[in-house]
Amino acid sequence: MRIGIVCYPTFGGSGVVATELGMALADNGHEVHFITYNQPVRLDFLSHKLHFHQVLIEEYPLFQYQPYELALSSKMVEVVKKYHLEVLHVHYAIPHAYAAFMAKQMLLEKGINVKVVTTLHGTDITLVGSHPTYKTAVEFSINHSDVVTAVSNNLKETTNELFHVNKEIRVIYNFIDIKKYEKAEDDDCNRIALAKPEERILTHISNFRKVKRIEDVIKVFYEVQKEIPSKLLLVGEGPERVKAENLTKKLKIKESVYFLGNSTEVTKILCYSDLFLLPSQTESFGLAALEAMAAKTPVISTNTGGLPEVNIHGKTGFLSNLEDVEDMAKNAISILKDDQTLARFKSNAYEHAKKFSIQNILPVYEEIYKSCYKSR
């Protein structure tokens, strides 16, 4: 099929999922067209099956805010017409679902019936989408999508609680390509550069926004390193980074914490890791936790949002109440304290991650696209 994918091209989970999905669809013989303002960070190659169309914004002094939705919907119309796309799959409702609705209307006027699939990712519903500023338009665009999917049962329930949704939301879990993690382990998993052999490595990866509670990551690590020699790797960039750095200075653990910035080499970093920390205020799914598990890294997380659907308490890691740093630290120590326990959790995490393999998820999206195509 010929599919357009609209997403944020950044390191955020929704962009990563959209990009990995697009690449897997192209591998499976579909023609995929990414439509966004930059080449997605994980899109490392283009081919005759994998295209990228940049949405350019014309700056004009009258505009205090540049009208991205207008430029995006015009680009969608152009690409659908030129490449005869059958489906537009938009990731993250704001403003992609709204722009897709506009594109669809413009195309209908020309006798072209493109179908719109909207995937809800989390903050487009929980933190941003339900805000009165956006709520009306988000609800409208969800209700006018041909198919709506959510990345966890929890996100589906939350969407139904916060909005008047008049259609069934299908839950399709996020996924990983397990082979990439196996390859990283074979290739370059050389942890010696980061920690001494007797030290454990704890990792956190995120966009360093408030919702991630980076200070809790540092506080948990602070408790752990008192009992177990260890290092903390912090991957990502964002507004909370400076606060995090200051806290490491205050707690006098600066030398044991490495801020690695944004990275496209997440699989390599994860293969060094013994434990992943995700104490978020909420996560619709927690793709970073799943990626960690695919790299045989157990997870200490909160029990908020969709996290209990990904991290299984006592098996792949542990879940704690929000802000309960003490419990998280206690659980972390219980996993890291001896090699046997750590090996058991690592193996459980990996086995559980396999259930979210792209091989299981891709056919579900393909079936949705096909049903859209048939109903044109």
Ligand code: GMT
């Ligand atoms: O976590 C973020 O702030 C980024 C955000 C995004 O839209 O890229 O992530 C959301 O979508 C991911 C992919 O579906 C989920 O794994 C994350 O849990 C979700 N983030 C939140 O719900 C806070």
